[in-house]
Amino acid sequence: MSSIQSEVRDFVADNFLFGEDPESLNNNDSFLETGIIDSTGVLELVAFIEEKYSVEVDDDELVPENLDSIDQLINFIESKLKELA
Amino acid sequence: MCGIAGIIQSDRHPVNQAELQSMIDTLNHRGPDASGVTTRGSVGFAHSRLSIVDLAGGVQPMQSADGMLSITFNGEIYNHIELRAQLTSKGYQFQTHSDTEVILYMYAEYGPECVQQFNGQWAFAIHDQRQKQVFLSRDRMGIRPLVYTQTPSRFIFASEIKALFTLPDVERKTDLTALNQLFTFWSPLPPRTFFDNVLELPPAHSMIVKNGQLKIWQYWNLDYSPNEENRSLDDWADELRALLINATQLRLRADVPVGAYLSGGLDSSVTAAIIRNYTNAPLNTFSVVFNDQEYDESRYQQEMIQELGTEHQAVCCSYEDIGRVFPKMIQHTEKPVLRTAPAPMYLLSQLVHDNQFKVVMTGEGADEILGGYDLFKETKIRRFWSRQPDSKIRPLLLKRLYPYMKNLQAQSPAYLKAFFNIRPEELNNPFFSHLPRWELTSKLKTFFSDDVKQQLVNHNPLSEFSDQLPEQFSQWPSFCQAQYLETVNLMPGYILSSQGDRMAMGNSVEGRFPFLDYRVVEFAARIPIRFKMNGLNEKYLLKYAMRDLIPESIRKRPKQPYRAPEAHSFIDTKKQKARFEYVNQQLSPDKLKESGLFNPTAVQRLVKKIAEGRAIGTRDNMALVGILSTQLLVEQMINKQPVAAGNNDPGLAALLA
Numbered sequence: 001m002s003s004i005q006s007e008v009r010d011f012v013a014d015n016f017l018f019g020e021d022p023e024s025l026n027n028n029d030s031f032l033e034t035g036i037i038d039s040t041g042v043l044e045l046v047a048f049i050e051e052k053y054s055v056e057v058d059d060d061e062l063v064p065e066n067l068d069s070i071d072q073l074i075n076f077i078e079s080k081l082k083e084l085a
Numbered sequence: 086m087c088g089i090a091g092i093i094q095s096d097r098h099p100v101n102q103a104e105l106q107s108m109i110d111t112l113n114h115r116g117p118d119a120s121g122v123t124t125r126g127s128v129g130f131a132h133s134r135l136s137i138v139d140l141a142g143g144v145q146p147m148q149s150a151d152g153m154l155s156i157t158f159n160g161e162i163y164n165h166i167e168l169r170a171q172l173t174s175k176g177y178q179f180q181t182h183s184d185t186e187v188i189l190y191m192y193a194e195y196g197p198e199c200v201q202q203f204n205g206q207w208a209f210a211i212h213d214q215r216q217k218q219v220f221l222s223r224d225r226m227g228i229r230p231l232v233y234t235q236t237p238s239r240f241i242f243a244s245e246i247k248a249l250f251t252l253p254d255v256e257r258k259t260d261l262t263a264l265n266q267l268f269t270f271w272s273p274l275p276p277r278t279f280f281d282n283v284l285e286l287p288p289a290h291s292m293i294v295k296n297g298q299l300k301i302w303q304y305w306n307l308d309y310s311p312n313e314e315n316r317s318l319d320d321w322a323d324e325l326r327a328l329l330i331n332a333t334q335l336r337l338r339a340d341v342p343v344g345a346y347l348s349g350g351l352d353s354s355v356t357a358a359i360i361r362n363y364t365n366a367p368l369n370t371f372s373v374v375f376n377d378q379e380y381d382e383s384r385y386q387q388e389m390i391q392e393l394g395t396e397h398q399a400v401c402c403s404y405e406d407i408g409r410v411f412p413k414m415i416q417h418t419e420k421p422v423l424r425t426a427p428a429p430m431y432l433l434s435q436l437v438h439d440n441q442f443k444v445v446m447t448g449e450g451a452d453e454i455l456g457g458y459d460l461f462k463e464t465k466i467r468r469f470w471s472r473q474p475d476s477k478i479r480p481l482l483l484k485r486l487y488p489y490m491k492n493l494q495a496q497s498p499a500y501l502k503a504f505f506n507i508r509p510e511e512l513n514n515p516f517f518s519h520l521p522r523w524e525l526t527s528k529l530k531t532f533f534s535d536d537v538k539q540q541l542v543n544h545n546p547l548s549e550f551s552d553q554l555p556e557q558f559s560q561w562p563s564f565c566q567a568q569y570l571e572t573v574n575l576m577p578g579y580i581l582s583s584q585g586d587r588m589a590m591g592n593s594v595e596g597r598f599p600f601l602d603y604r605v606v607e608f609a610a611r612i613p614i615r616f617k618m619n620g621l622n623e624k625y626l627l628k629y630a631m632r633d634l635i636p637e638s639i640r641k642r643p644k645q646p647y648r649a650p651e652a653h654s655f656i657d658t659k660k661q662k663a664r665f666e667y668v669n670q671q672l673s674p675d676k677l678k679e680s681g682l683f684n685p686t687a688v689q690r691l692v693k694k695i696a697e698g699r700a701i702g703t704r705d706n707m708a709l710v711g712i713l714s715t716q717l718l719v720e721q722m723i724n725k726q727p728v729a730a731g732n733n734d735p736g737l738a739a740l741l742a
Binding site: 013014015017018019020032035038039040041042043044047059060062063064 | 492493495496497499500503504524525528531532533684686687690691693694699701702703704705708
């Protein structure tokens with residue numbers, strides 16, 4: 001597992017899964033469809049990305065395409081990091 | 086206002102007076118002025134009294150002159166003077182000036198249907214020796230509480246569950262179905278309570294206990310069918326105003342001074358303004374103010390105080406105050422809560438009590454009956470949006486709806502759409518209006534222990550509620566369906582109970598609710614929807630009807646739901662630790678395993694998240710309050726262990742490790 005992947009998975013497990021088994025979440029499961037995230041959760045995700053990876057998330061990037069699964073998050077973070085590089 | 090209790094032995098054994106005494110002793114807070122116990126063979130009643138009407142003559146339990154009827158009564162019958170005149174003309178003679186005696190003879194004259202003529206709030210039991218039965222009844226809206234249980238040898242009732250639990254044959258056990266309902270609707274569905282085999286008599290129901298058998302029936306129900314479309318706005322406004330003035334005047338019938346709560350919102354402003362302008366009663370008002378500006382409404386309170394020139398007192402509420410009174414508060418609610426909002430109400434009734442007031446008028450009920458809640462607007466917007474599901478603009482109305490929800494304000498249209506997305510099959514769901522709230526609340530069940538989850542696997546709270554809906558429900562307009570659900574569910578189960586009666590009576594204070602006068606309620610059900618909610622302008626008719634009495638700043642201010650600080654009251658995010666030792670204790674893995682209701686690992690994750698300041702959302706805050714209150718309830722009422730709010734203490738470290 002890449003470090004970003006494990007960091008993201010840990011964050012989601014600690015902050016959104018609570019009583020669910022972290023193993024039960026697949027990397028391509030939709031957070032919205034599985035209901036593990038609410039409107040606040042989106043902002044929590046953004047705060048996590050910004051703090052952990054020192055990137056800035058623009059308002060127009062606040063869309064499910066970037067943030068709605070582990071895979072999408074990893075892609076999004078990687079692309080943000082590339083922008084910085 | 087008072088506390089009541091009683092025992093009916095179905096085995097015909099005589100009632101033990103000492104047992105009745107032990108029951109009523111637990112209700113001393115409801116009626117500290119006097120208490121009485123009477124037994125007649127296999128039936129015994131007890132009463133603790135808060136003297137409000139006929140201070141000298143209203144002693145209870147009371148008997149009819151012929152000794153054939155006796156009563157224990159909690160509440161007020163506001164139209165007792167008119168009913169007394171009616172009975173006097175039929176030849177009845179009265180020994181006292183109390184409303185209690187009026188109930189006795191109303192029953193003597195009309196039987197159980199007498200309650201149809203009562204305007205008030207009540208829970209009472211009448212022992213009818215001729216019929217060899219006990220008749221119990223509870224008011225239409227569920228303002229006054231009445232719980233009961235049955236054992237193989239007897240039927241036992243009381244104002245509060247703690248009185249039932251003094252008896253050795255009453256089992257103390259959690260009802261998981263009720264827990265599941267509470268973590269969906271915020272309250273168990275009547276007749277369930279949090280405790281197994283302890284039931285409540287639902288609002289607007291009466292009951293006869295005879296030969297060990299119970300007969301329970303609904304004597305009144307809400308009906309939104311007759312929607313009179315042809316009357317003018319002014320016509321509706323005039324009648325609403327006249328009714329509210331009369332309802333308020335009736336509720337000032339007391340032999341002690343009556344105070345008024347003032348929240349800064351429209352409803353309590355209306356009741357206070359009516360007292361000032363249409364009665365001669367002195368006006369003393371009471372408010373909660375918050376240290377945390379996010380919750381504080383003192384600016385609007387000050388405006389009303391100046392407008393009305395009231396004698397005003399306020400109590401300031403901090404995070405610590407909420408955490409400190411919370412264990413005590415749960416002793417009074419007798420059910421878990423998902424919000425801390427009752428705690429400030431407890432501090433407020435203490436303030437009222439300390440100022441020697443026993444009675445307060447409040448604005449409760451206006452939002453339900455006159456269409457005030459944001460949920461009604463949300464429903465309207467979601468319906469409107471569902472007609473153009475691809476609209477990018479319509480969901481933006483949701484942002485306008487919740488100006489105080491910062492998290493929502495930050496959302497992109499794409500996410501708004503995702504969160505409030507309406508599945509086509511939901512459009513015809515009877516619970517359309519409430520699904521977002523109930524689905525959000527149900528998320529908290531992720532914290533249930535595996536064992537509880539397993540036991541609840543085949544339970545469906547929504548279908549349990551669905552079974553209780555009246556036949557006409559499906560005929561009512563969507564807006565009225567939402568109103569109905571609020572009025573029969575959240576209002577009696579939470580607003581009037583956990584946040585209402587229990588918090589007020591915890592400090593020996595009686596609440597009175599002009600908006601819940603049944604004439605106002607029945608009238609409001611007939612008001613055309615466009616006059617309740619005009620566009621997105623809530624309680625439009627009320628604002629219009631009262632426009633000369635209420636300053637524009639209050640009428641036009643954005644509606645702010647009454648809320649109090651949640652997780653931060655228990656866990657200090659600056660210090661990253663619990664403010665009180667009981668919080669550590671009740672959320673410790675040992676205690677969680679002991680109650681068996683919640684998953685310790687999940688709770689540990691939540692506590693860590695909160696302590697580190699990462700829990701900013703409703704769901705996490707509700708989860709903490711729900712879990713902590715459930716744990717406190719089990720500890721205090723099932724394990725019989727007192728919980729005190731000790732000193733702030735380190736020790737969260739252990740939890741975080």
